[in-house]
Amino acid sequence: MKRMKRSLMLLLAAAGLATAQRPTSLFVERVVTPDRSRQLKVALHQNLWVMYDLPQCQLYQAWAGGSTGGSLKEANFGWFDQNAHFPHWFTTEGANYFKEGVGEYFASWTKPADIDTYYTKWKAQPRNYKAWTVSNGSVAVAARTRYRGYTLKGTEVRINFGLILPDGREISVTEIPEYSNAGGKTGITRKFVFANIPAGHSVSLKLPATGWSGTGVAGGSFTVSANGETTLTGSW
Amino acid sequence: MRTIKTILPAFKALLPAVAAALSASLAFGARPGDQQPVSGIHPNYALENIRPSGMNFSVGAMDFLSDGSLVVTSWKDPYGVFIIKNATGPKGGMTVAEYASGLTETLGLKVVGDQIYVLQKDELTQLIDTDKDGKADEYRAIAYDWTKSTMEKEYAMGLIWDGAYFYGAFGDNTVNGGTAVNPVPAGRQNGVLRFSMDGTVEPFSGGLRVPGGLEYAFGEIWLTENQGGFRSTNPLYNIRHKRWYGRPVNPPSVFQPIPYRDLTDAETAPGSTTYARAAVDMVFQQAGGRSPGNPMVVRSGAFKNQLLVADCDAGYGGVSRNFVEIVGGEFQGANFHFSRGFEGIGVYRIVTGPDGAIYTAANGSRNAGWQRAGHIGLDRLKLKAAPDAFDMVAVRSKGSSSFEIEFTKPLNASLGDDVKAHLESQKWFNRIGMDYGSGAKQGLTTLTVNSAAVSADRKKVTASISGLSEGYVIYLHWKNDAMVSADNQKLWGAEAWYSLNKFGPGVDPVDNSVAVQQSLPGTMAAGSHPFRAGLRSDRSLGVHVALPAGSVFTVEIRDLAGKVHALRAGTGTAEIAIPSGSLPGGLHLVTLRSGSRAWSQLGHK
Numbered sequence: 001m002k003r004m005k006r007s008l009m010l011l012l013a014a015a016g017l018a019t020a021q022r023p024t025s026l027f028v029e030r031v032v033t034p035d036r037s038r039q040l041k042v043a044l045h046q047n048l049w050v051m052y053d054l055p056q057c058q059l060y061q062a063w064a065g066g067s068t069g070g071s072l073k074e075a076n077f078g079w080f081d082q083n084a085h086f087p088h089w090f091t092t093e094g095a096n097y098f099k100e101g102v103g104e105y106f107a108s109w110t111k112p113a114d115i116d117t118y119y120t121k122w123k124a125q126p127r128n129y130k131a132w133t134v135s136n137g138s139v140a141v142a143a144r145t146r147y148r149g150y151t152l153k154g155t156e157v158r159i160n161f162g163l164i165l166p167d168g169r170e171i172s173v174t175e176i177p178e179y180s181n182a183g184g185k186t187g188i189t190r191k192f193v194f195a196n197i198p199a200g201h202s203v204s205l206k207l208p209a210t211g212w213s214g215t216g217v218a219g220g221s222f223t224v225s226a227n228g229e230t231t232l233t234g235s236w
Numbered sequence: 237m238r239t240i241k242t243i244l245p246a247f248k249a250l251l252p253a254v255a256a257a258l259s260a261s262l263a264f265g266a267r268p269g270d271q272q273p274v275s276g277i278h279p280n281y282a283l284e285n286i287r288p289s290g291m292n293f294s295v296g297a298m299d300f301l302s303d304g305s306l307v308v309t310s311w312k313d314p315y316g317v318f319i320i321k322n323a324t325g326p327k328g329g330m331t332v333a334e335y336a337s338g339l340t341e342t343l344g345l346k347v348v349g350d351q352i353y354v355l356q357k358d359e360l361t362q363l364i365d366t367d368k369d370g371k372a373d374e375y376r377a378i379a380y381d382w383t384k385s386t387m388e389k390e391y392a393m394g395l396i397w398d399g400a401y402f403y404g405a406f407g408d409n410t411v412n413g414g415t416a417v418n419p420v421p422a423g424r425q426n427g428v429l430r431f432s433m434d435g436t437v438e439p440f441s442g443g444l445r446v447p448g449g450l451e452y453a454f455g456e457i458w459l460t461e462n463q464g465g466f467r468s469t470n471p472l473y474n475i476r477h478k479r480w481y482g483r484p485v486n487p488p489s490v491f492q493p494i495p496y497r498d499l500t501d502a503e504t505a506p507g508s509t510t511y512a513r514a515a516v517d518m519v520f521q522q523a524g525g526r527s528p529g530n531p532m533v534v535r536s537g538a539f540k541n542q543l544l545v546a547d548c549d550a551g552y553g554g555v556s557r558n559f560v561e562i563v564g565g566e567f568q569g570a571n572f573h574f575s576r577g578f579e580g581i582g583v584y585r586i587v588t589g590p591d592g593a594i595y596t597a598a599n600g601s602r603n604a605g606w607q608r609a610g611h612i613g614l615d616r617l618k619l620k621a622a623p624d625a626f627d628m629v630a631v632r633s634k635g636s637s638s639f640e641i642e643f644t645k646p647l648n649a650s651l652g653d654d655v656k657a658h659l660e661s662q663k664w665f666n667r668i669g670m671d672y673g674s675g676a677k678q679g680l681t682t683l684t685v686n687s688a689a690v691s692a693d694r695k696k697v698t699a700s701i702s703g704l705s706e707g708y709v710i711y712l713h714w715k716n717d718a719m720v721s722a723d724n725q726k727l728w729g730a731e732a733w734y735s736l737n738k739f740g741p742g743v744d745p746v747d748n749s750v751a752v753q754q755s756l757p758g759t760m761a762a763g764s765h766p767f768r769a770g771l772r773s774d775r776s777l778g779v780h781v782a783l784p785a786g787s788v789f790t791v792e793i794r795d796l797a798g799k800v801h802a803l804r805a806g807t808g809t810a811e812i813a814i815p816s817g818s819l820p821g822g823l824h825l826v827t828l829r830s831g832s833r834a835w836s837q838l839g840h841k
């Protein structure tokens with residue numbers, strides 16, 4: 001088995017594909033958590049699992065998930081019985097390095113009053129949360145986040161999204177997360193590739209928790225004003 | 237103490253009254269296809285169990301690639317997409333390989349231009365194999381702008397393409413007991429959503445409960461629903477833009493005309509327009525069952541242009557058949573028995589292959605419902621070279637007092653020229669209400685069959701029936717197994733249930749949707765395809781153009797020799813109608829031009 005795994009890694013490397021070992025072969029999976037749908041679970045290492053909220057394009061949770069990261073549990077809403085056909089809430093297991101509240105995604109035709117009604121009974125979550133912001137000089141512009149999907153290259157995942165400006169132009173962002181063990185501490189590198197940032201504009205990402213370093217990191221955010229690659233590092 | 241000696245004479249005295257009461261009800265059917273589900277495959281078809289080794293999962297959705305490979309989704313965690321190569325060939329030559337994995341429940345799949353699109357519960361996704369190694373490596377998010385909470389019973393079912401847009405069907409948030417949670421997640425649209433390739437999502441219709449699946453046929457959208465809250469039947473709907481189909485939620489969803497409450501008797505009476513009615517109100521557990529999957533248009537044989545519906549009810553499921561006709565611009569029609577006997581009891585998905593055969597797949601249900609813990613299956617139905625079944629083909633409304641019933645074969649001469657003695661009929665109407673499944677068979681009435689005249693070729697019967705009413709289901713039953721074909725066959729299905737929304741006569745529909753669905757290579761741009769074209773029921777071509785306001789455009793119809801047959805101009809968003817007489821026979825090209833851009837689509841008349 002070990003020889004087969006090593007052979008596979010050699011094949012992947014020969015093909016120019018990423019070969020980092022993952023705790024499970026299905027290392028990228030969409031899940032529903034007790035908080036939200038549209039979550040992407042990525043198993044980078046048995047000491048590092050991460051969760052993305054796709055509509056916000058935000059990495060908001062990291063935990064030491066071991067070999068499974070968690071398990072599927074029966075949904076429990078408390079105030080009503082759904083009697084679901086099967087357990088479908090992915091519940092993380094293992095200590096969190098961090099976990100931020102992100103906020104739910106609602107259809108674009110949703111009335112604000114209907115959200116008020118919704119939260120009279122359902123578990124309230126942050127409203128008007130924004131992970132990404134775009135500024136033109138010092139003025140914030142009303143950019144909206146647009147998740148575009150992900151690409152698998154060997155054992156690497158590239159998460160693609162766009163920041164759409166009011167005039168329709170789209171800043172393209174790709175994030176490639178990877179496990180890091182620099183200095184013997186569990187950590188993560190987040191490589192970002194930016195394209196189509198208009199002249200004079202900057203892009204900021206709200207960073208969850210602390211422990212981040214890299215060009216553009218300051219005051220709980222990470223800001224970029226030029227196209228190209230840049231890497232953040234977090235460790236805990 | 238009374239003894240048998242004193243009781244028995246009293247009982248004997250009652251017998252005539254009992255006999256009279258029994259004779260007032262319908263004759264009892266004693267065999268499959270006659271007040272019982274059919275027990276086997278329709279005799280016009282040959283069945284093959286083709287599930288290959290390696291396919292040990294229930295199916296959520298499926299469609300074919302042009303090379304005869306069948307793409308299926310697994311309806312069990314971990315959710316994946318698999319490609320079955322050589323699926324139109326012998327079972328032994330098929331192989332199964334995983335194409336994509338790590339999705340959420342994927343209950344809709346459509347191949348367009350040999351590209352695979354799946355509808356997950358929370359995203360429309362294109363699965364792309366960029367390096368051609370047989371596995372998807374790009375999971376491209378096409379659209380996701382709808383509200384999806386953390387509930388499991390919040391379905392996204394089916395995926396169809398009309399040449400310009402995708403459509404998916406979305407259910408309400410169902411809780412234990414079959415009603416919707418109150419309040420529903422903000423912005424939840426229990427209806428059909430329309431997706432553009434640029435990610436725009438629009439509510440297209442509303443008022444659904446739990447849809448089973450979608451089909452695109454006759455240039456129209458078709459959808460089945462499950463019996464339950466606000467559903468006393470399994471309706472087969474023709475979905476039209478902005479219509480509301482009767483299931484209210486709180487807060488009201490788009491197109492919902494009433495607040496969340498039970499509907500009144502007046503609102504659910506025949507003729508009420510509070511909600512849109514089914515084209516065919518498939519009766520609960522008769523020809524079909526109680527958990528329909530998707531409808532599928534038949535492309536050949538005696539039942540061409542009819543809609544088959546899979547159903548995963550263990551006792552009454554299988555596949556039933558629906559003839560539809562167009563009366564006053566609206567579809568209505570009859571439900572018939574069709575087939576059981578598939579490998580998987582819970583038949584749920586049905587699709588036509590590139591070889592013309594019909595493929596069915598099971599969802600693992602042991603009973604009605606979607607437990608996905610039991611029988612799985614993949615089957616192929618091939619039309620026999622010499623189909624020989626004796627069956628009803630169609631029931632057509634001919635007005636306020638008659639139906640025409642068409643058969644596959646001539647009736648036996650011994651039946652004479654009037655077969656009214658062998659036909660009985662009832663009517664009822666269906667309400668919908670908050671209580672699970674409530675409201676079926678209201679106002680049940682036995683009708684008088686005045687005559688049932690046999691046509692000269694003996695393949696049709698015109699039945700004159702008193703007491704027909706619009707808005708009612710009309711039940712037609714050939715009783716006592718008396719109907720026999722000229723070659724002495726009994727009827728495969730002795731019953732029909734016709735949803736008489738309006739008195740006919742009507743027009744039979746024709747389906748050319750396959751020809752207009754597939755855009756020309758290169759016209760599937762990354763941006764939206766700003767028009768869609770489809771043949772309407774009157775054979776004219778309807779072209780819906782969706783360009784920005786003020787954009788000047790032309791729509792051109794050209795045959796494949798290059799001759800222009802029609803040219804229209806307009807601006808912005810517009811509906812263009814090209815009369816049937818202006819369309820060339822056979823294939824034609826519809827081209828929209830605006831400024832320096834052009835988009836084209838093949839059509840077929």
